Each structure stands twice: as C-alpha cells, then as structure tokens.
Amino acid sequence: MVSIPCSDTLRDKVANAVNHVKKYSHPIILSYVFEIKEKDPLQIFSSFQSAYAGKRFYWATPDRTFILCGIGVELELTTDKKFSNRFFDIYSKWKDWKEHIQIEGAHPIGTGPLLFGGFSFDPLKNANSSKWKPFHEARFTLPSFMITKIGRHTLATINRVIQSTDDINEIINHFNTYEYTLKKKNEDTNSFLNFTIKKESLFYKKEWMAAVEKATEQIKQNRFEKVVLAREMLLEFEGSIDIHYVLSMLNEHQPNCYLFVVENEGKTFVGATPERLVSKRDQKVQSACVAGSIKRGKTVEADEEYAQMLLSDTKNIHEHQIVVKAIEKVFREYCQEVQLQNNPTILKTPNIQHLYTPVEGTVKKGFTLIDFVEKLHPTPALGGYPKDAALAFIRNEEPLERGWYAAPVGWMDDQDNGEFVVAIRSGLLDEQKAYLYAGCGIVGDSKPEEEYRETEIKFGPMQHALGGKLNEK
Numbered sequence: 001m002v003s004i005p006c007s008d009t010l011r012d013k014v015a016n017a018v019n020h021v022k023k024y025s026h027p028i029i030l031s032y033v034f035e036i037k038e039k040d041p042l043q044i045f046s047s048f049q050s051a052y053a054g055k056r057f058y059w060a061t062p063d064r065t066f067i068l069c070g071i072g073v074e075l076e077l078t079t080d081k082k083f084s085n086r087f088f089d090i091y092s093k094w095k096d097w098k099e100h101i102q103i104e105g106a107h108p109i110g111t112g113p114l115l116f117g118g119f120s121f122d123p124l125k126n127a128n129s130s131k132w133k134p135f136h137e138a139r140f141t142l143p144s145f146m147i148t149k150i151g152r153h154t155l156a157t158i159n160r161v162i163q164s165t166d167d168i169n170e171i172i173n174h175f176n177t178y179e180y181t182l183k184k185k186n187e188d189t190n191s192f193l194n195f196t197i198k199k200e201s202l203f204y205k206k207e208w209m210a211a212v213e214k215a216t217e218q219i220k221q222n223r224f225e226k227v228v229l230a231r232e233m234l235l236e237f238e239g240s241i242d243i244h245y246v247l248s249m250l251n252e253h254q255p256n257c258y259l260f261v262v263e264n265e266g267k268t269f270v271g272a273t274p275e276r277l278v279s280k281r282d283q284k285v286q287s288a289c290v291a292g293s294i295k296r297g298k299t300v301e302a303d304e305e306y307a308q309m310l311l312s313d314t315k316n317i318h319e320h321q322i323v324v325k326a327i328e329k330v331f332r333e334y335c336q337e338v339q340l341q342n343n344p345t346i347l348k349t350p351n352i353q354h355l356y357t358p359v360e361g362t363v364k365k366g367f368t369l370i371d372f373v374e375k376l377h378p379t380p381a382l383g384g385y386p387k388d389a390a391l392a393f394i395r396n397e398e399p400l401e402r403g404w405y406a407a408p409v410g411w412m413d414d415q416d417n418g419e420f421v422v423a424i425r426s427g428l429l430d431e432q433k434a435y436l437y438a439g440c441g442i443v444g445d446s447k448p449e450e451e452y453r454e455t456e457i458k459f460g461p462m463q464h465a466l467g468g469k470l471n472e473k
C-alpha cells in the first residue's frame, strides 16, 4: 500500500514545490495520492460533519462503482460572468492553475487535483431572492482531501495550495495530519430521521398551468418546438435537515441515478439524477438523451405495459427526438466518430421510466470537456428547442428561480477528464427549508394536467429522502 513518503522525501517534495512558487510567482497545488484500506465514502462524508459541514461534496455514478467524497476547500474558483463566459471563465482560471500542479503517487482518473462544482441554469434570469447567490454563475472547489472509490479500490488524495510565504513545516504537517485522519477516522455514523416536515407549499399552480397552455399555443404557431417548464416546492421542517440522512436515503432508494451533493457554507444542493450531460475520459465522450416519461407500474406486467406505451407514444417520442437531434448535432461537430442507436430504450428509476438514447464519440483534437458542457447546456431536455427561444420563454413565463437546478454539476481534473450531470430531481437545502424542483418537456400536444402530474412524480425522490411520502407507483 502506497503512502505519504517518509518525512525526508516529503520535505524534498515540499521544498521543490516552494521553489516552483518562487520561480513562477504563482502558488502551486501539491497533491498526494495513495491507496487506503477499503472505506465507505458515505461514512467518510458523515464523519467529517462536525468539523467540515458546509465544505464537502459527494458524487456517485448510477452503478456506484465510482464515488467521490471531497472534504474541505483548498481552493475556490467562482465567476459571475454571464452567457457562455461563465463556462470559459472557469476553464481559463483552472487552466492557469494547471501549469502549477505537482502530483505524487499513481493517480488514476478521478484522483489527484480535481475540481467539483457546477454552473447556473440561466444567468439572464432576474434573481428576486438571494437564495442561490453563494453559488454564483459557476463555483468549483478543490478539496483539502478526497476519497475516490473506484470499484473495490479506495484512494485518498490530499491537496495543498502552497504560497510563497508558507512555512515548510506547516505544509508537511498538513499532509501528515490528513493522512493520519483518513487512515484512522471511522466513527459510527448512523443517522436517523430527526427532522419532520412542518409545511409543504406549492406555488403558482394556476400560473404554471397557464404557462404550459401558452407554450403549447406558441409551439402550434411555430415560435419554437419544445420548452421545459419547471415548478418549485417548499418544504419547511421542525429540526434541522440532516444531509447525511438525505444522502443515505437517496443512495438506498435511487439506484440507477447519479448522486450529487454540493455544500456551500449554510446551503446544500443535493439530488439523484438519472441524466448524464457529458463524460469525458481521455478522448472518449459520452452523453445521454433522457426525455419522455411515464410512471412505474405496480406489478411487473403493468410496468412493462407502461414501458411499451411510452415506446410507442407519439407525444413522448417527439419530446425525446428533439433532444436526440440536438445532442447528436453537437457530437457530429465536436467528434470524429459518433455512435448512437436509432431507437430509444427505457431507463427505469424507482419512481419513473424515461425514453433513453445514449450517445458516444471520440473527441476531435482541440475540443475540451467544457466545450461540450457549454455547447450542450441546456439540452432540449432541460431548456427546449430552439435553445434561445425556449430560454427566453422560460425566463419570462416560469414563476421561479432555477439557480443550479437543471444545470451542469460535476467534476473535472487537470487532464481534461471529468463528468457532468444535469442537476434534476434535486433540491436546495437551506437550514430548515428545502426548495425542490421538477420540470417537464412541453410540446404541441402537451396537456397541462398530465404535465403537472409528471412533475408530481419527479418531486418524489427528494420528497421521500426528506422524510415525506414516496410517490405511490
């Protein structure tokens, strides 16, 4: 098992890093990666609750074979730039840092210095509240330390940003202390539901239904083809929401979904989304078209019947194909080879089933992960088509601030590997309040009542994780 080197070697590495800082007049990220005894990342997440609450993140893939748990904030990159600039501003800030990174230890993808964070859905939406303010138009953090679970392997990363004025002994101490903490820490971390829903508020039902009606009329007049309209639900609690409880519930009850948690001081953005925006590993990029929905059946037979109905439903196929067309276009432009199947299959989550078309490609030279994020966001599964007309409609008609809901959330490393999901089936937790979000794709033959019912199903996973009801199937 590899470890932090003995103090003499570590002292040499740190001295080297300090020299680099002096030579280039730029701080450096020194990153140590080593394998540790198998640990449960959920336990790690919660065992740092008291000392690091507000400074953690969590990420798990749908099959849970790749998990990240970040603790502490070593570096924070934010931007309040509008439009696409929010993507490129973050990218260029990270690019500056990439010249000043030193990694020690074998570091498979998903270990070493990586940023975790996300982007706003639409910087042009007027914010009437300060609800999402600390999240900025984009915010990414480099954790002080991180656990990466890859299959059965558990790896630890300890990061330190070294400034020219830093004391060598203090830096060495940083690595030794975190190494000790990571290897030893193993508290009992069971948590129980000790908060209860006091009040549930749904806003603007009439206005939302009217917006759906208006959208279908404009679609029929060919102003645009599709728009995604979302709703907000506010839950108020007796007692403080325990994020470890919420995350454990999502982990257990939302298989087949990505899990993400972004803590930002007093606020936490959390969700269990089935939808990948883009993943890039070396030159391979993958995305997924997830749009078109139907409920789960109570029996295997009923469930299959619903799946077959969805696969042949013209309204849902249309809703889905608009997404396929848009994602395919980006892949054809940025990739040299593109693979996608002709017909959608079914993606089932415990609450709902979706039409699903995965897309894969080999990236053309010169295009980066952020190029894909920028170009894809929002896909017509979250915004609509054409993009600008749909966004303008959402901005004017949707009675809520999306913040980071339906926007890209994920991670990226220093070698341009990373993955972003679209942050749906999610909520913003703010002390004793939780704001939940759910939307649906509106096309010409959408019926407001049916779309409303679809959003009710989509609120289900977060409502349940917060101690509320699990939508009956």
Ligand SMILES: C=C(O[C@H]1C=CC=C(C(=O)O)[C@@H]1O)C(=O)O
Residues within 6 Å of the ligand: 228, 230, 275, 290, 291, 292, 293, 319, 354, 380, 381, 382, 406, 424, 425, 437, 438, 439, 440, 441, 442, 458
């Ligand atoms: C916008 C959401 O779902 C999207 C993703 C899958 C299916 C969708 C649909 O069928 O309408 C939506 O496009 C949401 O869950 O908040």
Ligand SMILES: [Mg+2]
Residues within 6 Å of the ligand: 291, 292, 293, 319, 440, 441, 454
């Ligand atoms: Mg739909």
